[in-house]
Amino acid sequence: MSAPEPRPKALGSRWAIWLPLAVFVLLAALIAWGLANPGSTEVESRMIGQPLPAMDLPAATEGRPTVELPGSAGQGPRLLNVWASWCVPCVVEAPVLDALAGQGVTIDGVAIRDKEEDIAEFLQRHGNPYRAIARDDVSALQLAIGSSGVPETFVIDADGMIRYQHLGPIMERDVPQILSQLRAAEQPL
DSSP: OOOOOOOOHHHHHHHHHHHHHHHHHHHHHHHHHHSSSSOOOOOOOOTTTSSSOOOOBSSSSTTTTOOSSOOOOOOOOOOEEEEEEOOOOHHHHHHHHHHHHTTTTTTTEEEESSSSHHHHHHHHHHHHOOSEEETTTHHHHHHTTTOOOOSEEEEEETSSSSEEEEESSSGGGHHHHOOOOOOOOTTTO
16 A cells, blocks of 8 residues: 555645735735824814804803803904813813913803803812803804814904814913914904
């Protein structure tokens, strides 16, 4: 009896061995390309270049003025900061807003889904950079201006047009951009 002759391997089975490695290399290459070429992280509200909607929001705390919407006609550009006392990044942003207000920047605030007593406590603890503060209990303004979270800040020109949107807390590194956008908002569209 003789030894069985080895059967020739099919050409397809040899390539099948390398298929998982080829898939892995392809996926690794796609992931590496995606990490090296990230997409834009800028999110722009569809409301940029649009007027602030007219709304009648109550004052955030008793004895303080509310925000006039659209308001600021005949006045210079301003910031409209959407925030909340329950928002941790708003605590981080508070000293930067105070510094901007100290430089003469007009800042209006709209507290989202907040309580009057919590707003007052936040302002007492972290400062009050606002010329006026309104309370938006149902996020009506927030939705109308394309804001998706807190804090967010909008540059509003003297005609009540939204000129720029800043997502997240304004940090020291963002101040030059914010001031640049305020200067740009002094020019008519």
